[in-house]
Amino acid sequence: xxxxxxxxxxxxxxxxxxxxxxxxxxxxxxxxIVDRDVRNLRNRSITVVKVVWEGSPDGEATWELESKMLxxxxxxx
Numbered sequence: 001x002x003x004x005x006x007x008x009x010x011x012x013x014x015x016x017x018x019x020x021x022x023x024x025x026x027x028x029x030x031x032x033i034v035d036r037d038v039r040n041l042r043n044r045s046i047t048v049v050k051v052v053w054e055g056s057p058d059g060e061a062t063w064e065l066e067s068k069m070l071x072x073x074x075x076x077x
Contacts, residue, residue: 011057018055028053030069033076034061051076 020026035050047066070077 028055030054030073030076031056033069036066037063 018026030051031054032052033049034052037048037050039046039048048063049066049069050061051064051069052061
């Protein structure tokens with residue numbers, strides 16, 4: 001279920017600290033891997049890792065495929 005977004009005025013974003021690409025897009029960099037899990041599907045297993053991204057608020061992380069993270073960011077492993 002969706003809830004109405006309530007902005008938090010105590011959280012500010014320093015616009016000077018955001019580095020944009022030449023095509024005006026932003027690609028965040030991973031800070032660290034905090035967890036690892038194996039998701040079982042019907043006939044195969046997929047390994048995922050929980051990644052904390054630079055500049056994200058505390059406690060916010062995303063689950064990403066381990067194979068993709070290893071391919072793009074091998075220094076995290």
